[in-house]
Amino acid sequence: MLTDTPVIHPQPRRSAGRARLGLLVALLAVVAIVAVGIGVRANESKDLKTWTDTQALPSVILVSPVAAAQGAALVLPGRLEAWSRAAIFARVGGYLKSWKADIGAKVKAGQLLAEIDTPEVDQQLLQARADLAAAKANASLSQTSAKRWQAMLASDSVSKQEVDERNGDLAAKQAQVMAAQANVERLTATQGFQRLTAPFDGVVTARSTDVGALINVGSSTSGQELFAVSDVSRLRVYVQVPQSYAPQIKVGTDARLSVPEYPGEPFKATVIASADSVNAASGSTLVQLQVDNPAGRLLPGAYTSVRFDLPVQPNVVRLPASALQFDDRGMRVATLDQHDHVLFKTVTIARDFGDTVEIGSGVTAADRVIDTPPDGLSDNDPVQVSKPAAANTVAEAKPHG
Template identity: 75%
Template structure:
């Protein structure tokens, strides 16, 4: 009988191998979960940090400047005035005897407008002439007496003192004659003012009296304007020109004026004077023009529209007034450069429309402008653009 002495090897158990594989798989899954969690937390932390940094940047709204069409003309309201206007007041009191010129009447210099009945003045003139006659008679008598006393002095019939007295009396009487004569001439000159006449060629533009009306002399003691005569063969045009355009309105330059009653016509006018100063109340300069009116189609006192031809100003853009910032550096506008960094630009205003302004220099039509810039904003600051621009901001 044969006995096998070789060692025997135990066979592996199938259940124990599967357990090890499962444990290994579970370990791998656990490691994957931990790694995924750590990656998610890192991503969330980075996103949170990015969001926090983004929220720390000021949000700004951008607007684009609008290029202004260059219309080389300035249209302003004006008023027409007579070249000369004289208000006719009475120099003497009385009652209006008659008037000879109605409103609209064309008159020549010296033409009679009205007559005033002056009974009181007539009596004063009569009395003055009587006083003059008395003064002349007294002077004649004093002259005769003085000559006689002077002749008697040669024979020592009278004293030198008495002769001097007679000569002095003659001088006094002659002075009284001169005074009386001056009074008569004054009243005669005043009497001539009972006739109201036109001071120059023109048209009667006002009549505020009638026959029988009580007339008071002068214009400071209850007297009223009786007539007004205007010279209208050429008219003055007065225009208030804004300060920003005043330097472009030169003496001798031409302008076109139009009036509502002739909507399809223009009249040529010439600049003849300027106030050469700016009114603090309106910020404008008063400019005077002259327009020919030989045909008498234009009326003094009427409204007119005045058009000045100006040289075009290049580079003018319009922006909201809220984009302006005035500080120690002057008037500036905040813009964004190509790297979305703040860049302040100094500007000048060409025209102010209230809610918007025209910028004469400092900006271009391609600039990106920050509307209502925060006070703390400085050059090279980083900002974030408001979502309103992306949502169709009408200015953006």
């Protein structure tokens, strides 16, 4: 007999399983949230540490050494001198009879400049000629006597001693003739100095005498300079070149001259000689240049400015003066290696332009140089590179007119 038995379903077990599952999911969510929070805090802490470490590093600005595109210009003072200058002194005393050329006059070689009246020399020459005539007469008489005594020696009328005495007297008289002749020639040459002439083609640059002036025999160390004649068709230029630049200024090097009387007009000159020695007092080498002066525009004795265009030095670079640091180790600059660590290098200055300097040795164009390095930097210190702020362009107000 069939009976109706109710079916019992396990509802409570399923509800308990779902509850446990929900609790597990909630727990996992909490764990995930906590893990994410921890991770975020860790990242934030790491970022904060990184930012703090970064802020602790010194910030530096880099500059690049610039190789010179052209050689430097060396400008030095110089003086102009005549190619040839002759001071005319008197070689005979007397009074100035006349002068024929004044300052600024162009003269030719051998042209008469002045005449000197020399009465004493004229009288001395007359006396010397008279002495020469007397010496010749005495020599002629002595020669005749010597010949006669030589003839009598053959007949034993005279002794050999007497003949020798006559021959000796003849030799002495002939020597007196030669001495008198030399004295006449000397006075004749001295009388020729009555005429003062130009030694070469040039210009009379000095005249310090006048008609009637007493003239004494003079020289470069004593006496009065009567005239000066200069060859100004070309001039010599003398320049003292500093020792550091002397090897670059060689014979044949071109230069440009400028003088105050012709502003903005250069004159070409060429190095023709060098002293090849250094003056211990000035530390420079004397260099001589030649400049053509066909029109006579340049004046001897004038001041000039000499400009040498030096060749480009392969190892010379230019840096701002603010990149230099001077301490007990000498002149140095701070550079960065490939890991942005500081590396100091000792340098030498070739030329100082004030705001910039030319470095002769120590750095190259490939180095990264720190501009205005902070105090306290040492080798191998890490730094951070910051870009320089853009310079603001300020228009300056210009005055009207």
